Amino acid sequence: MQTRFLGQQQQPVPAIGLGCMGMSEFYGASDDAESLRTLARALELGINFFDSADTYGFGHNESLLGRFLKEGGPARRQQVVIASxxxxxREQGKYERRIDNSPAYIRQACEASLQRLGVEQIDLYYCHRRNPDVPIEDMVGAMAQLVAAGKVGQIGLSEVSARTLRQASAVHPIAAVQSEYSLWTRDPERDMLATCAELGTTFVAYSPLGRAFLTGTVKPEELADNDFRKSNPRFQGEAEHANRLLVEQLAAFASARGLSNAQVALAWLLSKHSHVIPIPGTRRIAYLEQNAAAANLTLSSSEIAGLDLLFDPLQVAGQRYPDAGMVGLES
Structure with a gap:
């Protein structure tokens, strides 16, 4: 597995990480035993950068990772880089949310995450969404105090603007910005990627496979009732039809090269940017292995340009979240 580096500390991590959210919530039923097997296989493949959050399954996701770490003992903890x-x-059973960036809440949330994960330090700790009512100096200052106390290794931000990143970096180094980035979500290309490169901040791309839509394996009508993609605008009606036509062209591109859609989508990200780390999520070993193989692929400049043109943002239909999910996203 290729190695890339996380933040100003240049912490080595694999070129492809693992998003763990779907092991707990949002994508239909999950199975802890299957998830634990997938986590173990990830380590065998050299994927040791695991991404979680306290809101995923209302703490279940962190507890699951904590169980995985405990079962492997101290040696496993040393192998794994944990981001949360x-x-x-949110309230139990509801998708709607509020955003809390207050220093008191940050301290409380960190302690709770440490307990669920069963670790003394979270390697990378993000502000998941930004509340502009809290001064950036107060929020980042509280995160910096966690670093000083040894509870957090490095800090990051998620779904913020380039302006917010610059303001935050003036308070404390920001190791990573995590935002949605894929063939069908190109927003970070406007200014965030360049700003990250300038500041020495790693860009972590979540949903690099478009919540599996880009793989060509998802049929919205077959999704479980508790799968949040049922309410995602890009998976519905005319938008879904228009987006599926793009994916069919991606499938032709991939097939001509003996690759899967997922491998092309990941190779596109890795070939375009040396400071980007995609974190595709899966709970199945077969998909994990397929994704991991993408780290060894390189696309030519002409292939990248062709994919850029195919997935021109003007051709992608629908906003990327339902309205409730857009809360806290900066542009």
């Missing part, structure tokens, strides 16, 4: 997040507060 604070800031999204």
């Amino acid at each position: 997040k604070f800031g999204i507060v």
Whole structure:
């Protein structure tokens, strides 16, 4: 597995990480035993950068990772780089959320995450969503105090603007910005990627496979009732039809090269940017292995340009979240 580096500390991590959210919530039923097997296989493949958050399954996701770490003993903890997040507060059974960036909440949330993970330090701790009512100096200052106390290794931000990143970096180094980035979500290309490169901040791309839509394997009508993609605008009606036509062209591109859609989508990200780390999520070993193989692929400049053109943002239909999910996203 290729190695890339996380933040100003240049912490080595694999070129492809693992998003763990779907092991707990949002994508239909999950199975802890299957998830634990997938986590173990990830380590065998050299994927040791695991991404979680306190809101995923209302703490279940962190507890699952904590169980995985405990079962492997101290040696496993030394192998794994854990990222988690604070800031999204939800009620059980509801998708709607509020955003809390207050220093008191940050301290409380970190302690709770440490307990669930069963670790003394979270390697990378993100503000999951930004609340502009809290001064950036107060929020980042509280995160910096966690670093000084040894509870957090490095800090990051999620779904913020380039302006917010610059303001935050003036208070404390920001190791990573995590935002949605894929063939069908190109927003970070406007200014965030360049700003991250300038500041020495790693860009972590979540949903690099478009919540699996880009793989060509998802049929919205077959999704479980508790799968949040049922309410995602890009998976519905005319938008879904228009987006599926793009994916069919991606499938032709991939097939001509003996690759899967997922491998092309990940190779596109890795070939375009040396400071980007995609974190595709899966709970199945077969998909994990397929994704991991993408780290060894390189696309040519002409292939990248062709994919850029195919997935021109003007051709992608629908906003990327339902309205409730857009809360806290900066542009």
